[in-house]
Amino acid sequence: MSAPNIETIVSLAKRRGFVFPASEIYGGLGSSWDYGSLGVELANNIKKSWWRWLVHERDDIEGLDSSIIQNRQVWKYSGHETTFSDPLVDCRACKGRFRLDKLQDVSCPKEQSANAGSGKECDLTEAREFNLMFRTTVGAVSAEDDESALAYLRPETAQGIFINFANVLNTSRRKLPFGIAQIGKAFRNEVTPGNFIFRTREFEQMEMEYFCRPEDAPRIHQEFIDAFQEWFYSLGISAENLKLYEQTKEELAHYAERTVDILYRFFPERDDEEKQFDELMGIANRKDFDLKAHSKKPEDREGKRINTDSNEDLSYFDEATKQRFYPYVIEPAVGVNRTLLAVLMDAYTEKTNDKNETRVILKLKPELAPIKVAVLPLAKNKPEIVSMAKDLKRQLLPAMRTVYDDTGGIGKLYARQDEIGTPFCVTVDHESLEDNAVTVRNRDTWEQERINVSELKEHLQKRLN
Numbered sequence: 474m475s476a477p478n479i480e481t482i483v484s485l486a487k488r489r490g491f492v493f494p495a496s497e498i499y500g501g502l503g504s505s506w507d508y509g510s511l512g513v514e515l516a517n518n519i520k521k522s523w524w525r526w527l528v529h530e531r532d533d534i535e536g537l538d539s540s541i542i543q544n545r546q547v548w549k550y551s552g553h554e555t556t557f558s559d560p561l562v563d564c565r566a567c568k569g570r571f572r573l574d575k576l577q578d579v580s581c582p583k584e585q586s587a588n589a590g591s592g593k594e595c596d597l598t599e600a601r602e603f604n605l606m607f608r609t610t611v612g613a614v615s616a617e618d619d620e621s622a623l624a625y626l627r628p629e630t631a632q633g634i635f636i637n638f639a640n641v642l643n644t645s646r647r648k649l650p651f652g653i654a655q656i657g658k659a660f661r662n663e664v665t666p667g668n669f670i671f672r673t674r675e676f677e678q679m680e681m682e683y684f685c686r687p688e689d690a691p692r693i694h695q696e697f698i699d700a701f702q703e704w705f706y707s708l709g710i711s712a713e714n715l716k717l718y719e720q721t722k723e724e725l726a727h728y729a730e731r732t733v734d735i736l737y738r739f740f741p742e743r744d745d746e747e748k749q750f751d752e753l754m755g756i757a758n759r760k761d762f763d764l765k766a767h768s769k770k771p772e773d774r775e776g777k778r779i780n781t782d783s784n785e786d787l788s789y790f791d792e793a794t795k796q797r798f799y800p801y802v803i804e805p806a807v808g809v810n811r812t813l814l815a816v817l818m819d820a821y822t823e824k825t826n827d828k829n830e831t832r833v834i835l836k837l838k839p840e841l842a843p844i845k846v847a848v849l850p851l852a853k854n855k856p857e858i859v860s861m862a863k864d865l866k867r868q869l870l871p872a873m874r875t876v877y878d879d880t881g882g883i884g885k886l887y888a889r890q891d892e893i894g895t896p897f898c899v900t901v902d903h904e905s906l907e908d909n910a911v912t913v914r915n916r917d918t919w920e921q922e923r924i925n926v927s928e929l930k931e932h933l934q935k936r937l938n
């Protein structure tokens with residue numbers, strides 16, 4: 474089973490401290506969210522998994538962390554200044570503002586039964602393009618006084634990778650094919666954000682640009698499409714909730730040869746099966762567009778330089794064939810927030826106990842669980858039990874994230890740990906003082922085993938890995 478809808482996760486996330494509405498005490502700020510103590514651990518574990526799987530386990534990918542604010546020319550030559558926009562329409566009747574291509578996803582504020590723009594009274598304006606980049610200024614001047622002070626918050630992490638292509642290539646002594654991976658914040662002034670952390674104006678991306686020979690690009694593209702599905706399975710996301718979507722010619726970005734999106738069933742409550750799925754990640758073959766766009770060399774048909782500001786030529790010299798060319802780029806791009814939402818939705822389970830009460834269990838993969846083990850004292854007024862439990866927490870901690878918790882009766886404590894996805898609880902009781910053994914309780918089966926303290930760490934480690 475997985476969560477019946479996003480609202481179930483919103484309420485769990487708030488109740489247990491995964492995600493809070495941002496600026497809540499001032500009434501919030503349109504679709505901004507803060508990660509609480511468990512949310513930040515879960516997000517970090519997702520990022521660690523991605524980084525380890527790509528940068529550490531493979532031998533062909535380097536890491537990078539580039540600046541959020543770059544020279545404005547980056548966004549001029551990447552095309553973002555002119556083309557990174559959404560078609561915007563206003564409704565004269567309800568005063569609502571919508572993205573033309575997403576009208577079917579929002580209901581009309583006046584007639585909830587109809588989609589925006591298709592209600593009886595709806596009266597839409599002509600569409601106009603709205604640039605999604607957040608503007609800011611660099612230095613103690615305003616952009617109105619001095620155009621050169623204008624800068625943008627990056628709307629994607631990818632461009633930071635392209636402009637560092639030569640730096641990484643030269644310092645790592647790489648040869649094609651190889652990739653550069655980056656995790657970081659991106660900002661988009663989305664017209665209609667919403668659906669909890671699915672679409673926000675500030676979000677985190679995990680992007681990798683894989684540089685290769687043009688003739689190898691189609692094969693490598695397909696390999697990453699297959700590999701990323703496997704990565705999502707490894708995070709505990711079930712195959713029935715994932716789907717591939719091949720972008721049509723009309724949908725493809727102008728630079729892309731082929732783009733395949735991996736969709737997740739974010740909206741299981743919708744009647745139309747097709748509409749239950751939305752984008753979790755995109756995997757694009759961007760051809761040689763980006764490296765060319767940022768290079769000083771290339772010329773257009775009239776012999777004019779395409780880029781008059783760059784100081785570098787980002788082409789690649791192939792020693793073997795003695796040829797110089799612009800590598801093709803395969804880009805798998807995924808949001809941390811959407812991955813976290815999909816992971817939470819898929820892990821959500823309900824189980825009935827012997828008193829016929831419904832309990833929530835978050836069946837997170839141990840690798841992702843914010844807390845791996847909770848050590849609980851059966852009697853918190855017995856100093857010897859408390860001290861043994863706290864000792865155990867300290868012993869386990871270097872090997873696995875362990876917490877000590879004595880804030881309730883044992884039933885409540887178990888229920889709380891189940892709901893936040895802690896794979897194991899370790900209970901110290903009166904007998905433990907005599908036999909040096911503790912009870913290990915499994916989150917998913919609720920089975921309990923008596924384990925000697927001397928074997929505890931190994932016992933847990935085996936099951937967590």
Ligand code: ATP
Nearest residue numbers: 663671672673676752753754755806807808810811
């Ligand atoms: P959409 O079509 O949903 O607007 P996109 O195709 O513009 O997304 P990309 O530019 O391909 O998105 O970005 C790569 C990934 O970054 C997306 O697959 C998604 O996981 C994440 N992402 C993009 N925009 C947002 C956002 N506003 N909020 C949260 N995550 C986002």
